[in-house]
Amino acid sequence: MEWYNVGKIVNTHGIRGEVRVMATTDFPDERFSIGSKLAIFMPKSKTPIYVTVASHRKHKNFNLLTFEGYPNINDVEKLRDGIIKVSEKELTELDEHEYYYHEIIGCRVLTETGEEIGTVSEIMETGANDVWTVTPAEGKPHYIPYIEDVVKEIDIEEKVITIELMDGLLS
Structure with missing residues (x-):
């Protein structure tokens, strides 16, 4: 299965399990919408961590996300520096003259x-x-x-x- 980068977790935000994400996608609102299934690939690991987006909001130049089952900072601290990816089946059809x-x-x-x-x-x-x-x-x-x-x-x-x-x- 092919995986495509949509962001990187650069830090945590607050104590309630939010992560600060630098998006690498033209469609952050779509990719990080509530209920979206994402895979986080950690450095030095081949096995992704699968998560579901629980909340999404913008803050300055970042996207702030929480994931189901990760309610506090201690749960998400280990996700820092993770690369967020979506599978090829999550890609949507683009208009003519638009490209990923x-x-x-x-x-x-x-x-x-x-x-x-x-x-x-x-x-x-x-x-x-x-x-x-x-x-x-x-x-x-x-x-x-x-x-x-x-x-x-x-x-x-x-x-x-x-x-x-x-x-x-x-x-």
Whole structure:
């Protein structure tokens, strides 16, 4: 079964079993909704801890969650640094021209003339649009905005993205 990251537990919050989560999903309200089934993968462990979300609220830049059966800080302290994942069956169908991060990361980026720029290694949210970190085989990474003027074609099956190389984009 494939697992996909949706967040990381970075700390506890208060004494009533809340954990502070840094989300790595575009859909935190959906992923962390009450009743959602999640798997927490701890460092150095291959076996996930399965939990069900009991509550979810936003606080500053974090999502605060509680889990059924984990009523206080002592229960959740051991979950710190855990990576929260969902199984492939939890993924929902996206609209046309929408992609999951795991579909984009790892794609080769080519110019319209076929020149290879590098591979998408990270996606950053900026508010206006996502920015893809494209790492070449050698040299410094490039930052490509995910906008129509730049990204011309995405082929998820072939793991290839075609961009229009605008002036100053790779400097």
